[in-house]
Amino acid sequence: MDQVSRQSARGHILVVDDDELFRESVSTNLVDAGYSTDSFADGTTAVNYLTQTPEADILLLDWKMPGMTGIEVLQRLRQEKIDIPVIFLTVLNDQIFEEAGLLGGAVDFIEKSRSFSILLKRIELILSGNKARNVPAPDSQDMARYGDIVLRFDSRRALWKGSNVGLTLTEFNIVAYLIEHSDRDVSYREIYDLVHGEGFLAGDGEIGYRTNVRAFIKRIRQKFRDLDAEFSQITNYPGFGYRWRNGSEQ
Numbered sequence: 001m002d003q004v005s006r007q008s009a010r011g012h013i014l015v016v017d018d019d020e021l022f023r024e025s026v027s028t029n030l031v032d033a034g035y036s037t038d039s040f041a042d043g044t045t046a047v048n049y050l051t052q053t054p055e056a057d058i059l060l061l062d063w064k065m066p067g068m069t070g071i072e073v074l075q076r077l078r079q080e081k082i083d084i085p086v087i088f089l090t091v092l093n094d095q096i097f098e099e100a101g102l103l104g105g106a107v108d109f110i111e112k113s114r115s116f117s118i119l120l121k122r123i124e125l126i127l128s129g130n131k132a133r134n135v136p137a138p139d140s141q142d143m144a145r146y147g148d149i150v151l152r153f154d155s156r157r158a159l160w161k162g163s164n165v166g167l168t169l170t171e172f173n174i175v176a177y178l179i180e181h182s183d184r185d186v187s188y189r190e191i192y193d194l195v196h197g198e199g200f201l202a203g204d205g206e207i208g209y210r211t212n213v214r215a216f217i218k219r220i221r222q223k224f225r226d227l228d229a230e231f232s233q234i235t236n237y238p239g240f241g242y243r244w245r246n247g248s249e250q
Helices: 020-032 043-052 070-079 095-103 116-128 169-180 188-196 205-227
Strands: 012-016 036-040 058-061 086-090 108-111 143-146 149-152 157-160 234-237 241-244
Touching (some): 020 036, 020 116, 036 043, 043 058, 043 070, 058 070, 070 086, 086 116, 095 108, 095 205, 108 116, 149 169, 169 188, 169 205, 188 205, 205 234
Parallel strands (some): 012 036
Antiparallel strands (some): 143 149
16 A cells, blocks of 8 residues: 655555454545555554654544553543544444543544445545635634634634633534524534535434434433533434523523
C-alpha cells in the first residue's frame, strides 16, 4: 500500500481492528481517497501511540478485540484527555452498543456491512467540522450570548453561567442549532441530519436515528447538569424531537 504523506494528505486516520484483512482493506481505501493512515491490531498499542503522539484526526475503532475492547479504549483516551473523534466500526448492530458508544464520547457508530462511501462521507463531515452546516449567526464573528449560555464560535465552546460545558464539536453544533431554532420544535431527523449529513441512512431506519439522537442529547444534558443540577433548557417532545427553552419560558 503506497502511503500518502501527512503533509499532502486530507487528514490522518488511525484504524484499530484485530481483523487484519478488514484493517488493511479500510486503510487501503482511505489512502486511495487521499488520507494518510496508521493501523493497529489491538487497543493497547493504539492507546500507547496516542498518549505519545496525539497527532491524528480521526480514530476508527472496532468494538470486540482481544485485550482492551473498543469501549475501554475510548474510556482510556477520555481519561487521558485525548479528544480525538472516534467512529466505531463494528459488526455489532444492537442499539445498546450504539448508545453506549455515543454516551462514551464517540461521534458515530457504523456497521462494517455499510459501504465505504458512507464511512468516507462521515470522515469528510467530521474533518470539515460541519462548518457549512446551519448554526446561529452571532452578532459578532466570535461570540453570542443567549440568556445564561454563551457560544464561542471561534473555539466551538459553550459557556453555561460562565463555566465551560466541555462539549465536543458535534455536541456544540447540536446545541447551537437548537438555540437558533428555539422558536419551534426541532425534529429527530433534523438533528440526525445535522450530525450525519442530509440523506444519511440510519442502519435501523427511524428507530435507529432516534436512538442515535437520544444518546447525543442525553450526553449533552448530563454535561450541563454536571455544572447546574437545575438545567432544563432542552425539552423533549415525545415522538417528534427537542426544543431549547429560553429563560422566559422557564
